[in-house]
């Protein structure tokens with residue numbers, strides 16, 4: 001035997017001894033913590049896997065005896081998963097969870113190398129040292145171990161897969177809240193209505209930090225109370241959309257806009273609706289403001305992104321030979337555009353393409369942004385007071401002379417009697433409504449829903465009557481969005497130099513001034529007229545600040561995403577087809593019973609972009625996305641870890657798992673539930689023998 005053989009043999013012996021001691025220690029602690037029912041407390045996939053291996057072993061006639069002990073059939077990673085899962089009974093033995101799990105993982109990798117005869121002798125001393133270190137802990141006599149401090153966990157604990165999901169979707173704060181609440185729940189009896197009511201109140205107050213997993217814990221804890229299920233379901237309903245991921249300063253415009261539209265704005269809308277405040281998300285909004293403020297002067301040179309370039313989209317449709325009905329809606333915030341899109345779909349109109357998102361002219365206010373969008377000019381270029389005259393003239397120079405201005409909602413049904421290439425309808429009702437504060441008796445959102453559905457039905461009539469004359473496109477655009485300010489938001493004094501005009505009084509988000517230098521840069525963005533394409537110098541408050549008094553309804557004029565981003569929609573007569581995406585496995589066959597990598601290929605066969613696509617395999621807590629898939633293309637997801645149960649039914653090398661996808665099409669949320677076909681790599685008996693080799 002040479003030195004290397006000697007080392008390998010020693011490593012092997014140490015490992016065998018260590019595994020034996022580890023199993024003994026785990027069994028002792030499980031018995032100590034849970035009594036003879038301990039098998040019910042270990043992760044159920046581990047239990048099932050051990051039982052299956054034991055049964056097989058016994059059937060094969062390898063004799064009873066020691067083999068009947070369940071833990072002897074747990075492989076190395078299963079032993080580690082038991083320690084992880086039932087940590088409170090192992091805490092006094094091992095001390096630090098992360099350290100012991102890290103050590104076990106290191107030993108596991110060495111062990112695999114050793115079993116497959118590719119262990120480097122140079123690694124042996126490290127492995128021996130690790131085993132000896134843990135051996136010391138494993139052989140502590142039982143008397144030295146204090147009983148677990150808290151009462152043992154309940155019989156049914158949340159399956160591992162849910163915890164994995166939690167880690168994937170939650171940010172650190174939500175996780176900390178989750179841990180904190182778990183400790184609180186462990187101290188509760190779970191039997192008292194009063195206890196449950198207090199908990200519900202607390203959770204409602206902190207609903208932004210709650211997660212589905214946490215609420216399932218709560219359901220389980222209070223399962224003996226008759227009211228528990230209904231109340232937990234109610235809390236689940238109130239859960240927020242996922243918290244936005246942190247934005248990155250170096251992002252390109254497209255990425256910023258997609259982040260704001262798909263992540264930030266839905267979350268912000270939820271915060272407003274539930275009267276919640278989230279300082280982290282406020283901070284994210286601030287980053288967006290800084291980004292937009294810096295980039296805006298450069299954007300003035302391009303027509304694509306700002307609302308003054310809306311005419312280019314309309315001209316493009318006219319050039320294709322379509323009649324266009326252009327509806328310019330004052331204050332169609334992204335909060336409300338899904339309501340309008342839904343209503344248009346219900347009226348048999350269908351999107352010709354996904355929404356484009358445009359940025360308001362600054363300050364994001366009607367007198368500036370609306371006229372600019374209408375005429376296709378920068379505010380500084382607008383000299384004519386006769387807006388309608390200027391509008392017709394602008395289109396005349398673009399080669400479109402037959403323009404008709406629709407004067408009222410009722411006139412829409414009759415517009416086909418006019419021979420025009422372009423129809424314009426300006427709709428102001430939404431802005432008036434938005435500025436009106438909520439009242440005890442009437443809910444603003446309900447009213448907005450009502451007027452938008454009425455508008456959609458009138459637009460549908462107009463489009464259908466125009467369609468009798470030839471092809472037609474409905475283009476809906478806006479000038480600015482809106483936000484709602486909180487009582488706790490910062491109040492600024494009116495600067496002495498501010499001009500006292502009506503728009504300032506209504507919005508309280510910006511001023512016209514002649515003395516930009518006197519404003520401090522912590523509270524104000526300054527907009528010198530020459531750099532910002534304006535007639536006068538303006539200053540806009542940062543964040544959710546307000547000037548002098550807080551507007552009670554929605555307001556605008558600032559730089560937040562919800563004030564500055566607006567949709568541009570292009571619709572045509574027709575019915576939206578049912579959108580079914582196609583999902584396929586894009587990674588090698590999965591081996592059940594252990595963590596494996598999985599990625600998917602997703603195809604979008606439709607002429608509309610799929611946005612904010614999230615794919616969930618709910619049984620396994622696996623989540624992909626959010627993703628965007630351009631029309632008629634396919635894309636691959638990132639890799640995620642999945643662990644199928646060892647006994648999953650397999651036929652012809654495949655199994656099927658549930659898949660749920662949520663996404664947005666043309667700004668409207670949609671979902672799809674289907675089965676995902678997974679290719680399975682099955683284990684052969686020889687491989688099993690190798691895994692649980694003749695160690696002893």
Ligand SMILES: [Zn+2]
Pocket residue numbers: 331366431435556
């Ligand atoms: Zn307004």
